[in-house]
Amino acid sequence: MPEVRLVVNGEEHAVDAPVGTSLAAVLREHLGLTGTKIACNEGHCGACTVQVDGVPRLSCITLAHAVDGEVTTIEGLREHPLVDAFVRADAVQCGFCTPGQIVSAAALVADVPEPTREEIRHRMAGNICRCGTYPKIEEAILSWRD
Amino acid sequence: MARLIRTEKEVEGRFEEVWLVVEEDPLEQWPAGPLAVVGRPAERKTGAERARGEARFTADLQLPGMLHAALLRSPHAHARVRRIDLAPALALPGVRAAIGPGEANGLVDEAGFAGAPVAAVAADTFAQARRALGAVEVEWELLEAVLDPDDAVAREQLTQPPRRYERGDADRALAEADVVVEATYRTASVLHNSLETHQAVCEWAGDTLTVHISTQYIWGVREEIADALGMPQDKVRVVCEFMGGGFGSKNSPDEHTFAAAELARRTGRPVRCMLTRREEHVAAGNRNATIQRLTVGARNDGTIVALAGEFTNAVGWSGWSASTEGPMKMLYACDNVRTVTHGAKLNTPPMKAFRAPGFVEGTFGLECLIDELAARLDVDPLELRRRNYAHSNDGTPFSSKNLAECYRLAEKHWERRHEVRARSDATTKYGVGMASQIWYGGGGPPSYAWARVGSDGRAAIVTAMQDIGTGTRTAMAQIAAEELGLPLASVDVVLGDSARGPYASISAGSSTTPSMGPAVRAAAADAKRQILEIAAQRYERGEAELDIRGGEVVGDGFSVPIEEVVGLLESGQILGKGARGPNPAGMSVLTFGVQVAEAAVDVETGEVRVLRVAAIHDVGRIVNPLGAASQVEGGIIQGVGHTLSEQRLLDPETGRVLTTSLDAYRMPTIADVPEIVSEFVDVPDEHLTSLGSKGLGEPPIIPVAAAIANAIRDATGADVHELPISREEMLRALEAAKRKERRGAPAAV
Numbered sequence: 001m002p003e004v005r006l007v008v009n010g011e012e013h014a015v016d017a018p019v020g021t022s023l024a025a026v027l028r029e030h031l032g033l034t035g036t037k038i039a040c041n042e043g044h045c046g047a048c049t050v051q052v053d054g055v056p057r058l059s060c061i062t063l064a065h066a067v068d069g070e071v072t073t074i075e076g077l078r079e080h081p082l083v084d085a086f087v088r089a090d091a092v093q094c095g096f097c098t099p100g101q102i103v104s105a106a107a108l109v110a111d112v113p114e115p116t117r118e119e120i121r122h123r124m125a126g127n128i129c130r131c132g133t134y135p136k137i138e139e140a141i142l143s144w145r146d
Numbered sequence: 147m148a149r150l151i152r153t154e155k156e157v158e159g160r161f162e163e164v165w166l167v168v169e170e171d172p173l174e175q176w177p178a179g180p181l182a183v184v185g186r187p188a189e190r191k192t193g194a195e196r197a198r199g200e201a202r203f204t205a206d207l208q209l210p211g212m213l214h215a216a217l218l219r220s221p222h223a224h225a226r227v228r229r230i231d232l233a234p235a236l237a238l239p240g241v242r243a244a245i246g247p248g249e250a251n252g253l254v255d256e257a258g259f260a261g262a263p264v265a266a267v268a269a270d271t272f273a274q275a276r277r278a279l280g281a282v283e284v285e286w287e288l289l290e291a292v293l294d295p296d297d298a299v300a301r302e303q304l305t306q307p308p309r310r311y312e313r314g315d316a317d318r319a320l321a322e323a324d325v326v327v328e329a330t331y332r333t334a335s336v337l338h339n340s341l342e343t344h345q346a347v348c349e350w351a352g353d354t355l356t357v358h359i360s361t362q363y364i365w366g367v368r369e370e371i372a373d374a375l376g377m378p379q380d381k382v383r384v385v386c387e388f389m390g391g392g393f394g395s396k397n398s399p400d401e402h403t404f405a406a407a408e409l410a411r412r413t414g415r416p417v418r419c420m421l422t423r424r425e426e427h428v429a430a431g432n433r434n435a436t437i438q439r440l441t442v443g444a445r446n447d448g449t450i451v452a453l454a455g456e457f458t459n460a461v462g463w464s465g466w467s468a469s470t471e472g473p474m475k476m477l478y479a480c481d482n483v484r485t486v487t488h489g490a491k492l493n494t495p496p497m498k499a500f501r502a503p504g505f506v507e508g509t510f511g512l513e514c515l516i517d518e519l520a521a522r523l524d525v526d527p528l529e530l531r532r533r534n535y536a537h538s539n540d541g542t543p544f545s546s547k548n549l550a551e552c553y554r555l556a557e558k559h560w561e562r563r564h565e566v567r568a569r570s571d572a573t574t575k576y577g578v579g580m581a582s583q584i585w586y587g588g589g590g591p592p593s594y595a596w597a598r599v600g601s602d603g604r605a606a607i608v609t610a611m612q613d614i615g616t617g618t619r620t621a622m623a624q625i626a627a628e629e630l631g632l633p634l635a636s637v638d639v640v641l642g643d644s645a646r647g648p649y650a651s652i653s654a655g656s657s658t659t660p661s662m663g664p665a666v667r668a669a670a671a672d673a674k675r676q677i678l679e680i681a682a683q684r685y686e687r688g689e690a691e692l693d694i695r696g697g698e699v700v701g702d703g704f705s706v707p708i709e710e711v712v713g714l715l716e717s718g719q720i721l722g723k724g725a726r727g728p729n730p731a732g733m734s735v736l737t738f739g740v741q742v743a744e745a746a747v748d749v750e751t752g753e754v755r756v757l758r759v760a761a762i763h764d765v766g767r768i769v770n771p772l773g774a775a776s777q778v779e780g781g782i783i784q785g786v787g788h789t790l791s792e793q794r795l796l797d798p799e800t801g802r803v804l805t806t807s808l809d810a811y812r813m814p815t816i817a818d819v820p821e822i823v824s825e826f827v828d829v830p831d832e833h834l835t836s837l838g839s840k841g842l843g844e845p846p847i848i849p850v851a852a853a854i855a856n857a858i859r860d861a862t863g864a865d866v867h868e869l870p871i872s873r874e875e876m877l878r879a880l881e882a883a884k885r886k887e888r889r890g891a892p893a894a895v
Contacts, residue, residue: 034206035199039341039390040423044808047341074199087193090772093780094615095196096205096341096390102197125817128808130339130391131615132780134816 004064008033009076015064023067024048024059035074035099039128046127049100050074056107056126074099077106082144089140093131101127105141115141153728155590156735158394158499158655159469166591166728173671173836176628178767178829182695184628185828187772191620191639192388192613201388204360205420207347213242215409215419216275217402218265218282219429220257223291223493223801227255227264231283235267238281240274243267243412250408251374252401256289258463259495260802261428266405268417291493293801295437295460298490305461305489311475313540314482319452323443327519331511333851333869334793335435335460337427337811338500342390344430345420346403348410355410356383359403362392362614363652367399368644374404387642392614393784394499395431397654424806431498432794435460436470438511448525448533452482457508461489465497468504473512476736477584478534493801499654501784502844505585506851510869513581513852518865527856528553528560531582531740539734546831548764549582549738555825556580559742559760563860566744570861573750576757579856580742581849587765587841588735588834589660590726594648597626597669597722599677603697603709605630607666608640611650611658616843617773618658622666624769625837629670631694632708651726656737656841659769661726664835668724676720681711730833737845739763741782743853744820747861749880752873756786756854760823763845766831767838778824778846785850787814793870863887 001016004026015030024041027033027050036059039047043061050059053069077083082102085091092098101124108115108123115123120141129137149168154161180186195201232244244267247255253263265282269275292298320326346359355377361367364384372379389396406419421430436459443452457470467489474485497503520527532553538544563578570576595609607626613619619639627637641647651661674694681699682689691701698705712720729735744758761778768774791812795804805811824846830838855866864879 028206029208032208033199034202034208037199037203037205037341037390039343040808042423042807044423045341078198078200083194083197086197087189090190090193090617090776092190092193092196093617093776094341094389094391095193095201096203096615098197099199121817121819125815128341128813128815130341130393130784130813131776132783132814132819133776134783134814134819135779135822136776137816138819 002065006067007070009072017064019065021064022060023050023062023064026064027059027073033073033075037096037099039096046104047097047100049103049127051103051107054107054110056104074103077102080106082106082109082140085140085144089136089143091133091136091140093133097127097129101129101137109141109144151728153591156586156588157652157657158503159472159586168727169725170668172727173667175830175832175836175838181628183624183634184769188620188624188634188770190617190773191623203342203388203390204345204347204358204386205342205390207358209347209349209416212347212416212418213268213270213409213413214272214275215266215268215406215417216272216279217263217405218279220260220262220264222257222286222288223260223293224289225257225286226289227284228287229285230265232265234281234283235278238274238278240270241267241278242269243409245405245408250401251404253405259493260800261495263401263429266409268409268413291801293492293494293796293798295435295458295490295492298492299458299488303491305465305491306467309467309487311471312484316452316454316482316484319482320441320443320454323451324446325519325522326441326443327515327522328441329515329518329865329867331438331440331514331867333436333507333510336433336788336792337794338393338395338431339426339813340391340393340395343421343423343426344396344400344402345418346406347416347418348403348406349416350410354381354383355407356385357403357407358385359399360389360396361386362396362612362654364610364612364644365649366397366652370399371403371407375407383645385643386612389612389614393501394503394654397499397652423808427794427806427811428803429495432495433500433503433506434462434497436507438470438508440511440515442515442519444519444523446523448523448530450478450480450534453480455485457485457487459487459489460492460494462492462494462496470504470508472505473508473584476539477512477536477582479536480534494796495803501847502585505848509581509583509848510851510855513849514855517579517856517859521859527580542732542734545730545733545735545833546766547738548827548829551827552738552740552762552764555762556740556742556760567860573748575747575749575861577857577859577861578742578744579853579858579860580740581852581856583739583763583845583848585737585845585848586735587656587660587737587845588729589651589657589841590729592649593651593661593665593726595662595665595669595724596648597673599673599712599720601709601713601715603636603707603712605632605637606640607637607669608647609650609662610644610647611641611662612653613641614653616658616777617770618653618662620773621659621769622662625663625666626670629667630674632697636697656843656845658841660835660840663769663837663839665724665726667837669722672724673720673722676722677708677711680714681706684711684714727835733833735834737763737765737840739845739849741849741853743857745854745857745861747858747876749862752876754790754858754871754876756820758821759850759853761846762825762827763842764827765840765842765845766829766834768826768828769839774826774842775824777842779822781846782822782850783814783819785847786818786820788869789851789854790870
């Protein structure tokens with residue numbers, strides 16, 4: 001099987017996977033990084049969001065063999081202050097979308113350290129939360145440096 | 147002594163009589179208001195694990211040798227499998243087993259809807275299993291499909307006999323009424339869309355089946371599987387520590403679990419069966435569509451004298467006919483009420499409970515009708531609701547009802563309407579609307595918990611309940627910490643495994659906190675009593691003088707850390723047990739609330755925006771104000787989705803679901819969220835339990851749609867009659883309002 005070479009959270013990995021395997025599947029099934037969730041598997045919900053060179057990417061519709069940058073998953077962001085901010089604000093209900101939310105939010109605050117509500121609503125609109133934690137997510141991102 | 151009593155149990159508005167053993171004397175109700183831990187905002191237990199991606203959901207489980215199963219579904223709305231050949235699928239690479247109709251519960255030979263499962267395949271990978279489905283050869287015999295609910299009712303094709311209710315004489319009261327308003331309301335079928343799709347991993351070891359499942363009811367799954375497989379219940383172990391949302395759709399094991407169990411049995415390997423998002427939209431349940439033909443009669447002074455409704459629930463191929471008529475029967479004082487409810491059996495995907503089934507739909511109809519009446523009478527809608535306040539449930543007293551206080555708290559939001567309306571210009575109209583909420587949510591027995599206190603002064607509550615994301619794990623820890631006099635950080639809750647804890651309530655019907663909370667408190671109280679008895683003996687103190695506060699056993703000028711007291715036992719532990727007692731006999735246990743919505747309507751395009759929703763709910767004692775606010779926000783946001791954008795569409799020719807993906811089925815995103823203000827009448831229900839809490843999962847979604855529709859009427863004079871309020875529906879309502887105005891009838895207040 002063709003080899004995929006990936007740098008994930010600063011570590012190099014080589015994985016045998018058929019061409020066509022999604023980045024999400026490689027992360028979850030081959031590398032055991034199950035913090036990245038799959039909820040729709042067709043790029044509509046944002047649960048699988050990771051960063052490639054700091055840019056949010058939907059890993060369920062990204063081909064693993066085509067990744068051309070360093071991948072950061074929620075496992076690489078566990079010490080990010082946003083994690084605490086989400087817990088403080090109660091921006092976690094069932095928690096299934098939460099890792100993806102935090103990965104997106106981390107990319108946002110890296111670009112714009114003090115985003116406005118409007119910027120948050122624009123940049124986070126690709127991450128669906130069915131429990132409806134949105135007001136708390138907004139609050140968490142507004143207060144992430146507290 | 148164990149006392150055996152007969153008591154009533156309610157789930158999702160359905161009642162049954164059950165036997166119950168009562169062992170303990172009830173504890174005294176805690177005082178109202180914030181206590182040391184209960185009633186104070188608490189961060190979510192395991193919040194960090196979820197946020198860090200460490201929490202292991204069913205979806206994350208990878209067992210050695212695990213196979214992946216996929217379900218073959220009927221492409222036809224109604225068809226019989228005349229012949230099925232699984233052999234071509236079994237011949238494909240990686241395929242390990244295949245089963246057909248009758249070989250697992252839920253795999254059928256008569257498909258009653260497009261999407262009904264008929265066969266299942268297990269393979270080394272999910273892709274192989276999916277591919278193998280295409281190789282299964284099925285010869286279908288097509289049967290007639292009934293897709294229209296009115297058509298089904300006319301043919302008496304029903305899921306159950308029509309449900310009729312009457313008090314007084316509605317016909318006579320309507321004939322004598324000063325004003326009669328009639329309207330037909332329609333609500334769409336909407337989808338739960340939990341982010342973790344329905345799934346289970348089944349594994350056999352000897353004669354024991356372990357089922358890892360994303361579920362709202364560990365014990366219900368255990369019982370259903372044991373029944374179906376003819377096994378002792380204790381040989382089925384059900385595990386669900388973290389689950390990614392359910393909203394009512396995950397109360398039973400369903401065919402994916404039965405198929406996984408059978409395929410695991412046949413292959414001797416663990417089997418995962420996970421629904422895809424598209425399957426989730428087709429075959430994982432829905433809030434059924436309704437048609438509601440409603441009439442209200444009133445005197446000129448605003449007294450409602452008659453309410454009548456003919457309700458049709460488009461149930462689908464199976465499921466139950468929810469109480470869409472419930473709000474009409476219970477929300478207002480009215481001597482003459484008549485309802486009939488039909489459950490249309492259709493060749494469409496089956497309904498499942500969805501966050502206050504029936505009452506969400508019925509409240510939309512009723513509360514819009516009440517506002518249409520208010521407009522006709524030229525009475526303030528809040529005043530009209532107050533004039534018809536129900537002081538009993540048709541003669542049965544309420545265990546507690548503080549809706550009047552909710553109305554009082556709503557006044558400041560209601561008064562904003564003058565200022566909000568004044569923002570209107572030629573194209574954008576602003577308005578404010580309200581709607582009331584009534585629902586069950588009292589929980590009930592049986593439910594049990596154990597408390598374990600170690601020599602380190604830490605406590606664990608052990609119970610095989612589930613936390614479906616509502617924060618009940620945190621609420622239980624707070625209740626135990628309060629009773630034990632420990633800091634919240636010293637209490638953990640061990641849950642999610644039927645082999646490791648006693649029976650616990652379903653997490654549906656807003657029942658987890660009111661069912662489990664008193665059991666947890668009782669278990670903690672049992673442990674505390676023992677600790678105080680030990681301390682009294684060891685330190686020669688009167689038991690009555692002792693208490694535990696802030697982790698210290700305290701008495702008159704006396705204080706010893708709890709770890710010192712329990713530490714006497716070294717590796718020994720203090721074990722407490724507790725049970726949920728009965729609900730009060732002869733009382734109606736209900737939750738109440740009111741919401742005030744502000745909306746803007748573009749009268750040229752029909753676009754509706756919800757700007758602000760203020761929610762005031764009465765659910766007894768609030769255990770965690772932070773988690774409670776999250777529940778309210780989540781309910782309102784789902785409600786906004788139901789109101790403005792969510793609709794499962796079927797192809798009217800074939801009955802197939804058209805909205806199978808999340809770009810076609812539109813749920814609210816963060817950009818769609820209005821300002822939300824939540825308030826509570828935080829008064830314990832002194833009759834219900836020693837905790838005094840009712841459930842909050844469902845109440846907040848109930849009044850949303852009507853409050854928004856009434857805000858639209860306030861803004862534009864248009865009577866919206868259909869959910870979702872698409873631009874087409876909005877423009878239709880605006881056009882109808884214009885016609886009504888031209889005819890000279892008053893269009894609105």
